[in-house]
Amino acid sequence: MNRVKILILSFCFFHFTFPKDHSFHSEFGLEWCYFVGFLESATGNQYGYELSFFRLKLSDDSDWEAEIFPVHFAISDFSNKKHKTSQTIKRSIGDLSGYSDQFIYSGDYHLNIISKDKFHLTAGSKSKNLSIDLDLKGSGKILVHGKDGISIKSNRNPNIFSYYYSYPRLITTGHLVLNGKQETIVSGTSWMDHEWSEKKSKSLPTLATGETGWDWICLSDSLGGDYVFFRFRESNSAFPEIFGTYRNPEGKTTYWKEPGQIQMEPIGHYWKSPVTKIEYPLHWKIKFPGGEWKVSPIFNEQEFDGSKTTSTIYWEGGVEAEDLSQKKSAKGYLELKGYKKSKDWWEF
Template sequence: MNRIKLLILSLCFFHFSFPVDHSFHPDFGLEWCYFVGHIESKSGNHYGYELSFFRLKFSDDKDWNPEIFPVHFAISDFSSKKYKNSQTIKRTIGDLAGYSEKTIYSGDYHLEIISKDKFHIKAQSKSKDLSLDLELEGNGKILVHGDKGVSIKSNRNPNIFSYYYSYPRLKTTGNLFMNGKRETILSGNSWMDHEWNEKNSKSLPTLATGETGWDWICLSDSLGGDYVFFRFRESHIVTPEVFGTYRNPEGKTTYWKEPGQVKMETIGSFWKSPNTKIEYPLHWKIKYPGGEWIVSPLFNEQEFDGTKTTSTIYWEGGVEAFDPIQKKSSKGYLELKGYKKPKEWWEF
């Protein structure tokens, strides 16, 4: 039986099992579990945050090499338009990182899996000037993407896929520390995303190497609906492919995968990072069946330079959106990966 048939057969029998699948999966080489959210403090300030746990394990077609565990952490102060981040990368040596059915940790960054619907996340920067300690509780409604959790990223190349689910609308409380001030978080909503793929990093095309890039956004609207849109670029020379997931307030999920069903278009000028000189499209129009979202960042300076840990630089930050057709608003997070620094004039 060839490799493609084995892949199709394995996908047919796949299903999620919670809370076990909230943790990492040792049989796969590439995985990330991350949280983003819009939260409000007792003082009335509004914040956003990102806490991303990665797991990387590479195969040489015969054996697995040791695992590494990068973490990316950022807080956006929407009230003052300030942004700070930190990162780490650890291995299991000396018990500096690891995971079980109940926890994922790397250095001073921890995810405690209390149950299917409850989580506790803690993050502490090395410099001690940025920290987060949050309790998250869901409503039991996990959002599964694709065909029973198998999310194809390219119709042209269905070997590029991930096992993918989200957990929107996690009620959030706790505290954070930023810019010399500790804040008590009284309310807010967090969004969990979890993906994994690559049983053998040399046998199938990978989601996150080479020239791949993507534009990803999650939105929770004011009427109770949840959206994910994903614009995948296998390389800079092919036309991007766009996919979408929508769960309505009544709980019905629709997956848009056919070409043209969803369109993600950049609008306005790009923002150029003063740090990396990379230009990002921060304003978008997303057309989907029955409506469209006009997306804008809450402020521009939310770029994450992860070259020290994952060799990636990307923009990830809080956004707001308005649908002029359905007359509703939403909040969410936007991630832009694969935008390269332009060459200087003397490099051509």
């Protein structure tokens, strides 16, 4: 039995139980519950949103363990190519943040878990410039990644893993406020991602250590298929490893985990953020068994500067994709993490 199999057998196999597992898991060190979506208002405007709830367990030499709860929130105005963000970080003291089987909250950001297939999201409810109040309803078709929900991020180092599931195609309605203007959301679809990792609490989890980086994308296509592609780098110098999940319209799930099954490469010029000066590859070609996606951003300026809360700056935004050979299109969200500010010509 090789090393990979031995390590996998040492994991605690986790069988998801819903709705309980929609909430946070206190015994793990790192966790995030994440929503993105495409929304259409009664006025015909098109929007995207991101709302990410994080939990990180800290520990010192005593028995006392603290949890912190960062939140990242953004709305992309696709019709006018504008992007606005907000964030917070709270600790589990003074009733400023917390969680139970029915909810997760941190400051002015709330996830209510109504049932296995129903959620209510509120963010920035006290803000006159940036907020959402959304109802989400699913069909019951939760997408589990990897064997028994164990999502390996690296074949070279299988200790880097998470328990991972997604909930695509959540029907979404409600309200949003952007720059003081309230919009009624009459139709929309959201994608939920939930991952947790590491029972160790004495140090930062392996998945989140400083040099890791990844290119992640979720896509829902026009024929009823759902995709996740994940291009992971253990360090800036490491060769990327690529993994994928596909669920076809009939509900059959395929996992791509072997080297060479997926080719995911940036194409064209990188976009340089005028704010942080970081360069990001926003156009991608993804070849997978049976097809090829060409991915482009809906607009470029969808960077999130989370340095005040999670110490990360990344690109997170709505994208569109085409597979001309299969005559289908898709929409989704792309996340690019681990890119650094490029040096100016005078820097060495």
